[in-house]
């Protein structure tokens with residue numbers, strides 16, 4: 001059997017390269033050859049040891065990486081189309097949900113596929129099926145009933161790479177927040193998610209998009225990708241000054257929609273104060289346990305701020321996002337978000353470079369990715 005390469009996460013700050021068997025492809029399944037694996041903010045949380053990967057089966061070394069794209073390596077005997085009914089063959093470029101709703105639980109029954117409690121079953125111990133499996137490995141196995149979509153021809157690989165996490169996550173968040181034509185939208189954090197969010201909000205009809213960050217290159221990219229205004233936290237050093245700036249840019253009201261994609265809970269109180277009365281606050285970044293913060297709930301109540309959590313997305317968002325990226329590929333340089341590429345063997349270096357916390361302007365990377 002031809003083995004697949006995998007970078008196994010052994011402990012914080014430590015990967016080991018190994019070879020594992022690729023998953024055998026059963027009826028309904030698809031094995032994907034991974035072509036790019038993005039280092040998402042959540043991967044950095046695992047790497048720093050701030051959060052333990054959710055595993056099915058027994059604990060042990062695990063393969064991380066969920067933001068990925070690839071090509072069809074092997075189709076199950078009865079699979080001939082993608083989830084839109086388009087013909088699918090080996091070698092086709094595909095993106096897919098990296099999580100797998102079971103469709104046999106209370107949440108799935110209600111159509112809440114992104115709330116399915118067992119949607120993480122892809123992340124098993126490396127000794128168990130599907131073995132060589134993850135964004136930081138040669139292969140990824142799509143279980144029967146997977147959601148998979150062919151990548152439009154005009155979209156380059158670098159644009160497809162961030163579709164199934166960063167881009168789709170924020171498109172979904174903006175959709176459920178109900179962004180409407182003319183809305184003002186604040187994005188807290190201009191990393192991989194934030195820059196995609198700026199462009200997506202603009203395309204959804206937002207009147208004014210305001211991005212907040214503390215790294216010059218990210219703020220510059222945010223401006224190129226749809227942000228009308230940026231707030232540099234080195235210039236506006238206090239939460240009060242940032243709230244005041246957002247109010248000044250929104251005729252004193254605050255924004256219709258504020259989205260948190262920083263990944264640290266300290267930004268919530270100011271974000272809620274930046275939201276207009278009756279506006280929506282979309283929470284995406286604080287995925288790790290003990291993301292504690294003190295909130296003045298009276299401000300939420302009297303401001304009637306709708307706090308909207310968004311984890312994962314409805315699978316229909318994937319083709320919507322692919323179409324958005326294909327339509328706007330010459331308008332926004334979103335491919336620049338995937339700023340640095342490393343071969344899989346140099347994954348440790350890729351993580352060190354991707355680490356932005358505490359680096360200030362030296363954190364020039366918006367998104368690093370590995371190429372198995």
Ligand SMILES: [Zn+2]
Nearest residue numbers: 040042067165
């Ligand atoms: Zn992610």
Ligand SMILES: [Zn+2]
Nearest residue numbers: 102105108116
């Ligand atoms: Zn389910």
